[in-house]
Amino acid sequence: MANVQTQFDTFHSDKKTGIRLGRFKKEKQLRDKRNVIRRRLKANLPGVFAKYGEPNLVPKFKDQGSYKMNTGIKPLAGGSGYDIDQGVYFETPKDGEGAYSPLTLKKRVEEALNGLTDTIRIRRPCVTVFYKENGVEEAYHVDLAIYSARGSNSDGKDYLAVGRVGDSLSEQEWKVSDPAGLQHELFRRFEDDTHGRQQFRRIMRFMKRWKDVNFSSAGNGAPRGIGLTLNAHYGFTPTYSDWLNRTRDDLGALRKLVDDMLSRFSHQYREKRQEWGRCLIAKLPVEPVSDVYENMTLVQMTSFETKLKDLKAALDAAHEESDPHEACKGLQKVFGSDFPVPAKSDTARKAAAGAASSGLSG
Amino acid sequence: MNEPEQQDLVFYRSGGGRVKVPAAVLSVMQSYAQHDPVATEAGGVMMGRYIASSNDVVIDVVTEPMPGDRRTRYSFYRDKRRHQAAMDAAWEASGHTCTYLGEWHTHPEERPTPSEIDIKGWNRRLCQDQFDEELFFLIIGTHEPRMWAAKSATTTWEPLKIKK
Structure with a gap:
């Protein structure tokens, strides 16, 4: 097996070229924007509610998504850009007297x-706030997830406002959602396992970058990042080349995960789309316990499986390869x-040139 | 199935690790295989890398018959001067990592075995120099290549298994 852990480490963590979204420069910028949004909402919402003759609602804020879970990656040039997810919670019931429709509450936030x-x-x-930078129109953005908070609902659950402009009332939805519960569920098995947790995060980042490189960013063609996160939740096993010393083996961990994902593709009934077909499911381990791939078409599923097989082939080839230079060319x-990709001279021990001798062979 | 393309050739080393002969390097040597009844023997030195923190070895380049070498149906005499110059150039170009790993030559037999001359020559080679590492000797037969490994100051030759 070619030892390519050094290259995986660089790919993940290098300050310049690594894919990990650090908690510094870029994130500071995003955090600043997030704070501006928080202040703006607190300042302007009372006026907006008053304008419509509605009681004032004071929002509460919670970070969520890959920023909160520390599984973010840098976007590819020309992709959808950096983002940060922000939960905005309102003490207002999802149904009953005086309840907002999901879209109306989102419009108040937009206003x-x-x-x-x-x-x-x-x-x-x-609700997404886009920012320009260096002439790029939508260089980065803040996603605001708008909630009806649990304290206002008789079942004690948070509900996410789902719906865009033009959606009829029946197309809109208050969707039960529990991002904090999800994060707890994803990470609780690593409570006493720092190495495992770190590898879990690295593997999720590798899978997300693989997705960004191999799928066009438009539409539902690509599996969602949260879906890959859930696949990792079900299929990841901490993997070391030396258990005692916790010497990490990210290539091994990726091979196990991708094998696991491929083994779970099967002919299944897809409730949301009311069709049978070969697919992979990424079920939320918390409410609403739905399949986050439910909107992908079967054609997209087939493409997903094909690309996963290509990934498996590349990972297996790297495992089989003795030359790290060649192994990394395949991984690239x-x-x-x-x-x-390390230069050949960086993969070998230094040695003497050696002396040729004249000789006879027969 | 179609005729498979030339593939990498990989041998297992006894203490763990592998010796890889990349397809491109193998085809250089295969081009001298003695399929033709009058084809003469050919050979050269093998150079490559000891892969860091592993027991793997990769053959990166081999020298081919050069002026000064003498080739007959059943023997090959390698003159060291030109081969040495080629080795020195490869070593310099590789940041001192592409090193002497052993020797190769062809045999006009299907599944080659070392001749007495081969064994004498190899043993002399092993006694001449002190190598920390094993050396490798490859014979290109008309049906298959075979490789042997030995440590310096020993005369114990170990055939290496091909990885399927």
Whole structure:
């Protein structure tokens, strides 16, 4: 087996070329924007509610998503850009007297932020504030997930406002959602296992970058990042080349995960789309216990499986290969140009030139 | 199935680790295989890398017959001067990592075995120099290549198994 852990380490953590989204420069910028949004909402929402003759609701904020879980990666150039997810919780019931429709509450948020940037868009699961940078229109963004908070609901659960402009009331939805519960569920098995937790995070980042490199970013063609996270939740096993010393083996861990994912593809009934087909399911371990791949078409599923098989082939080949230079060339094909390929001279022990001798062979 | 493309050739070393002969390097040597009834023997030195923190070895380059070598149907005499110059150049170009790993030559037999001349020559080689590492000797037969490994100051030859 070629030892390519050094290259995986660089791919993950290198300050310049690594894919890990650090908690410094870029994130500071995102955090600053997030704080501006928080202040803007607190300042402007009372006026907006008053304008519509509605009682004032004071939002509470919680970080969520890959930022909160520390599983974020740097975006590819030309991709959807950096983002940060922010939960915005309102003490208002999802149903009953005086309840907002999901879209109406999102419109109040949009209105309170009006003018903050050139582009604020209501998308189905969130309200998104886009930021320009160096002439790039949507260089980064903050996703605001709007909730009806548990304290206002008789079942004690948080509900996410789902719906975009133009959706009829029946197309909108208050969807039970528990991002904090999900994070707890994902990480509780690593409570006393720092090495395992760190490898879990690295593997999730590798899978997300693989996705960004191999799928066009448009539409539902790509499996969602949260789906890959759930696949890792079910299929990841901490893997070491030396258990006693906890010498990490990320290539081994990736091979196990991808094998596990491929083994779970099967002919199944897909409730949301009401169709039978070969697919992989990524079921949330918390409410609403739905399949986060439920919106992918079977054609997209087939492409997902094909690309996973290509990934498996590349990982297996790297495992089989004796020459780290060749192994990394293969890995670069699936993980993109940020995956480093060591020069041949960096893969070998230094040695004397050796002396040729004249000789007869027969 | 179609005729498979030339593939890497990989041998297992006895103490763990492998010796890889990449397809491109193998085809250089295979081009001298003595399929033709009058083809003469050919050979050269093998150079490559001891892969860091592993027992793997990769053959990166081999020298081919050069002026000064003498080739007959059943013997090959290698003149060291030109081969040495080629080795020194490869070593310099590789940041001192591409090193002497052993020797190769062809045999006009299907599944080659070392001749007495081969064994004498190899043993002399092993006694001449002190190598920390094993040396490798490859014979290209008309049906298959075979490789042997030995440590310096020993005369024990170990055939290496091909990885399927």
